[in-house]
Amino acid sequence: MIKITLPDGSVREFEKSVTGLQIAEDISPRLAKEVLAISINDELSDLTRPIYEDANIILHKFEDDEGKHAFWHTSAHILAEAIEALFPGTKFGIGPAIENGFYYDIELAEGKTLSENDFPAINKKMLELCQQNNPVVRKEVSKAEAISTFEKKGDNYKTELISELEDGTISFYQQGNFTDLCRGPHLPSTGYIKAIQVLSLAGAYWRGDETRKQLTRVYAISFPKQKMLQEYLLMLEEAKKRDHRKIGKELELFHFSQKVGMGMALWLPKGTMLRDLLESWLTEELKKRNYEMVKTPHIGHIDLYKTSGHYEKYGKDSFQAIQTPAEGEAFMLKPMNCPHHVEIFKARQYSYRDLPYRMAEFGTVYRYEQHGELHGLTRVRSFTQDDAHVFCRPDQVKDEFKKIIELVMYVFKSLNFTEYKAQISLRDPKDKTKYIGSDENWDKAEQAIQEAAEEMGLKPKIELGEAAFYGPKLDFMVKDALGRTWQLGTIQVDYNLPERFELEYKGSDNEMHRPIMIHRAIFGSMERFVAVLIEHTAGKFPLWLSPQQIVLLPISEKFNNYSKKVLELLKKYDIRGEIDDRNEKIGRKIRDNELKRIPYLLIVGEKEVESNTVSVRKQGQGDLGIMSPENFAELINKEIQEYFNN
RNA sequence: GCCAAUGUAGCUCAGGGGUAGAGCACUUCCUUGGUAAGGAAGAGGUCAUGGGUUCAAUUCCCAUCAUUGGCUCCA
Numbered sequence: 001m002i003k004i005t006l007p008d009g010s011v012r013e014f015e016k017s018v019t020g021l022q023i024a025e026d027i028s029p030r031l032a033k034e035v036l037a038i039s040i041n042d043e044l045s046d047l048t049r050p051i052y053e054d055a056n057i058i059l060h061k062f063e064d065d066e067g068k069h070a071f072w073h074t075s076a077h078i079l080a081e082a083i084e085a086l087f088p089g090t091k092f093g094i095g096p097a098i099e100n101g102f103y104y105d106i107e108l109a110e111g112k113t114l115s116e117n118d119f120p121a122i123n124k125k126m127l128e129l130c131q132q133n134n135p136v137v138r139k140e141v142s143k144a145e146a147i148s149t150f151e152k153k154g155d156n157y158k159t160e161l162i163s164e165l166e167d168g169t170i171s172f173y174q175q176g177n178f179t180d181l182c183r184g185p186h187l188p189s190t191g192y193i194k195a196i197q198v199l200s201l202a203g204a205y206w207r208g209d210e211t212r213k214q215l216t217r218v219y220a221i222s223f224p225k226q227k228m229l230q231e232y233l234l235m236l237e238e239a240k241k242r243d244h245r246k247i248g249k250e251l252e253l254f255h256f257s258q259k260v261g262m263g264m265a266l267w268l269p270k271g272t273m274l275r276d277l278l279e280s281w282l283t284e285e286l287k288k289r290n291y292e293m294v295k296t297p298h299i300g301h302i303d304l305y306k307t308s309g310h311y312e313k314y315g316k317d318s319f320q321a322i323q324t325p326a327e328g329e330a331f332m333l334k335p336m337n338c339p340h341h342v343e344i345f346k347a348r349q350y351s352y353r354d355l356p357y358r359m360a361e362f363g364t365v366y367r368y369e370q371h372g373e374l375h376g377l378t379r380v381r382s383f384t385q386d387d388a389h390v391f392c393r394p395d396q397v398k399d400e401f402k403k404i405i406e407l408v409m410y411v412f413k414s415l416n417f418t419e420y421k422a423q424i425s426l427r428d429p430k431d432k433t434k435y436i437g438s439d440e441n442w443d444k445a446e447q448a449i450q451e452a453a454e455e456m457g458l459k460p461k462i463e464l465g466e467a468a469f470y471g472p473k474l475d476f477m478v479k480d481a482l483g484r485t486w487q488l489g490t491i492q493v494d495y496n497l498p499e500r501f502e503l504e505y506k507g508s509d510n511e512m513h514r515p516i517m518i519h520r521a522i523f524g525s526m527e528r529f530v531a532v533l534i535e536h537t538a539g540k541f542p543l544w545l546s547p548q549q550i551v552l553l554p555i556s557e558k559f560n561n562y563s564k565k566v567l568e569l570l571k572k573y574d575i576r577g578e579i580d581d582r583n584e585k586i587g588r589k590i591r592d593n594e595l596k597r598i599p600y601l602l603i604v605g606e607k608e609v610e611s612n613t614v615s616v617r618k619q620g621q622g623d624l625g626i627m628s629p630e631n632f633a634e635l636i637n638k639e640i641q642e643y644f645n646n
Numbered sequence: 647g648c649c650a651a652u653g654u655a656g657c658u659c660a661g662g663g664g665u666a667g668a669g670c671a672c673u674u675c676c677u678u679g680g681u682a683a684g685g686a687a688g689a690g691g692u693c694a695u696g697g698g699u700u701c702a703a704u705u706c707c708c709a710u711c712a713u714u715g716g717c718u719c720c721a
Binding site for chain 2: 200202209217258262309335365372373379555584587588592615
């Protein structure tokens with residue numbers, strides 16, 4: 001008998017060679033139905049693999065990343081099996097599970113191509129293979145045997161992969177007539193997959209190497225329930241509707257011009273209003289938290305970036321330096337704000353009592369992004385960071401992290417991002433040599449970050465080896481209304497710049513000490529954040545952020561003057577809006593302004609003029625009845641207040 | 647930067663070797679209206695740019711630029 005310990009700490013005894021599936025059955029038949037993979041002593045494995053020794057196990061369902069991974073990985077094999085059946089002679093590269101579904105890189109037989117027209121046939125075949133409920137069988141093979149298997153098939157991609165593996169660690173998985181090289185784990189059988197569908201095609205280099213052959217990448221997704229696939233496809237459709245590039249155009253928020261240059265957004269009046277509202281709101285929050293606002297130029301002397309190290313690392317891949325005509329001095333468009341902020345810090349001397357010094361700027365930076373990488377507002381060459389740097393003593397790192405986490409959480413909550421995750425990136429414990437800064441400082445900072453996150457109620461994922469060379473960090477990933485994740489906030493410790501710029505403060509011991517610098521951004525870039533906000537809200541911004549909160553709709557032009565009077569009055573209550581005085585019928589005006597996602601429409605006609613009222617219509621809800629303009633102003637200002645109080 | 651697709655009116659898109667098309671938007675006129683599209687007329691294009699083939703190119707070919715989807719990169 002062996003002892004199996006479950007995640008809740010309970011221990012059960014089983015015969016030697018018990019499998020994960022049998023353990024699940026022992027716990028509950030329902031669990032046995034849902035479980036997809038197992039972790040045995042933190043190592044991911046198949047449910048059908050026997051366990052011979054005492055072990056800690058975790059059973060994974062589709063809801064867990066690990067379960068999804070196994071599910072989609074097996075699905076990738078189904079995709080390959082279907083393609084092999086339909087397109088004999090296809091060579092296979094790799095076919096991993098990804099965040100949303102899976103893909104397989106393939107090379108079709110000479111002269112054959114794959115197009116969207118082939119999707120229905122592949123889908124049909126895949127479903128058929130799933131319904132056959134073929135068992136997925138693991139087989140361990142020797143290297144020689146593995147290579148000869150794929151040599152016989154003429155699949156040079158697989159043989160290349162195998163040739164890099166160590167003998168004795170190679171496993172094949174077989175389902176139906178299809179065998180693939182794979183580490184696993186996999187589902188016990190293909191019948192778990194109830195819905196499966198090809199999504200798109202793309203080109204991808206073999207092993208991501210642009211000097212090598214380009215393969216066809218087939219993206220697909222699968223689910224344990226048909227309904228889940230339908231929901232996913234609906235979500236994709238909705239995402240298309242919410243595309244910030246489309247809504248940005250419709251709502252006249254921003255524009256791109258080839259003449260100005262690609263990847264450089266032009267902010268239209270309404271987009272600028274939105275950005276200004278976000279910026280001034282955040283500025284107020286920063287001031288409450290004792291940040292000091294600064295402003296720095298858009299360019300900086302090349303020596304600044306030589307000192308910071310950015311020139312050496314990124315100089316070649318940046319916009320090239322510009323020179324003064326007379327002296328030939330070189331300046332760079334600033335790719336980061338931090339060197340400028342460091343120079344502000346250096347403008348005077350500091351005592352340990354002066355720290356922390358929190359410095360913030362909405363700083364516009366310029367980076368040469370490769371042209372294929374540009375995408376709407378999310379990848380641009382000119383963007384404004386909501387940047388801040390905290391200069392502090394080592395003993396203050398934890399407290400500063402807590403304060404920044406508080407701010408990040410406040411901002412997310414205020415903007416209705418209710419779901420988010422945190423990730424802490426630490427040093428690679430196996431190789432500490434590639435990091436700058438003392439061992440002692442790193443240990444202290446890494447501990448401080450983890451404690452700070454813990455005490456703020458975050459449950460961060462810890463990633464070893466993901467830290468930058470200059471310091472550990474804490475990143476925030478938010479989930480939007482469609483369940484997509486976006487990386488927004490980041491908090492990073494930096495030992496590098498204080499070192500390079502020789503920053504100092506005088507300690508209580510009357511000795512000079514080096515401060516620690518913390519970089520942090522909450523929105524990240526205003527451009528990107530506005531894009532995320534647009535897609536999160538589908539352009540229906542919260543009332544306080546709407547560039548136009550109201551539009552007055554006169555029934556006919558006879559009521560234009562009254563509308564103007566009402567608008568002037570509402571402006572006194574800080575309400576933003578305009579009058580739709582087009583020569584159109586009221587139905588038309590309502591339709592057009594609803595489509596512009598105006599939160600409130602105020603209809604005025606004869607009735608309203610006589611009673612000195614407005615007829616209020618709320619976006620998405622329709623007619624709210626009539627009230628005086630003053631009452632309406634109070635109503636919406638109350639709505640905004642309540643928004644922040646919740 | 648690499649691969650592929652795309653580029654036609656302000657926007658969304660149809661078309662196609664021989665005088666350039668629609669809907670919406672725009673302008674003017676009619677209409678002065680009551681909670682999601684009132685009517686008519688008009689204006690608007692070097693068919694991305696540069697070459698080539700052709701009697702003739704917006705259409706076919708090549709190159710360039712841009713956009714989109716991927717790949718690679720990302721302080």
